[in-house]
Amino acid sequence: xxxxxxxxxxxxxxxxxxxxxxxxxxxxxxxxxxxxxxxxxxxxxxxxxxxxxxxxxxxxxxxxxxxxxxxxxxxxxxxxxxxxxxxxxxxxxxxxxxxxxxxxxxxxxxxxxxxxxxxxxxxxxxxxxxxxxx
Numbered sequence: 001x002x003x004x005x006x007x008x009x010x011x012x013x014x015x016x017x018x019x020x021x022x023x024x025x026x027x028x029x030x031x032x033x034x035x036x037x038x039x040x041x042x043x044x045x046x047x048x049x050x051x052x053x054x055x056x057x058x059x060x061x062x063x064x065x066x067x068x069x070x071x072x073x074x075x076x077x078x079x080x081x082x083x084x085x086x087x088x089x090x091x092x093x094x095x096x097x098x099x100x101x102x103x104x105x106x107x108x109x110x111x112x113x114x115x116x117x118x119x120x121x122x123x124x125x126x127x128x129x130x131x132x133x134x
Contacts, residue, residue, distance in 0.1 A: 027051055027052075027053075028043055028044060028047045028051050028053040028054075028056075028057045029043075032044055032057075033053075033056070033057075033060060035060070035064065035118050036117075036118075037114060037115050037116065037117070037118060037121075038104065038113060038114045038115070038116050038117070038118050038120065038121025038122070039104075039108075039114040039115065040118060041061070041064060041100070041104070041118035041121060041122065042100075042101065042104035042105075042108070042114070042121075043057075044057045044060050044061045044064075045057070045061040045065075045097055045100060045101050045104075046101050046104075046105075047061075061097060062093055062097070064118065064122070065093050065096050065097055065100065065122065066093050068119050068122050068123070069085070069093075069096065069126070072084060072085055072123070082132075083132050084123055084126075084127050084132065085123065085126040085127050085130050085132070086130050086131065086132035086133070087126065087129075087130035088130070091130065096126055096129075099125055099126055099128075099129035099130075100121070100122055100125040100126065102125075102129075103121075103124065103125030103128055103129070104121065104125065107121075
């Protein structure tokens, strides 16, 4: 999920289209935008076009995923730390969003997992989808 400067418009369009295809978990509330838990991120990332907060949610989800992945890439590449996520070069932010939403849906009944910091849930989801060979 490397971010390339030539891809933002195409990724943005693909990302927004992929959100429309997702099933809504529920209406996004103002409290979800605080992103205090993995559940909050799940609510934001699974918003559909009929949600009044859809545009805000779509951009917040994308920004959160992009920021977390860029940080992961920066610290694991520059500090020689072990990578937690080993995605292929072809992976997009939209792919990461789909992986997270699928993981969160699967774990939605797990209060402990859904109560963790959203970055922890995101990394768990991406590491599950794109594991590193040990």
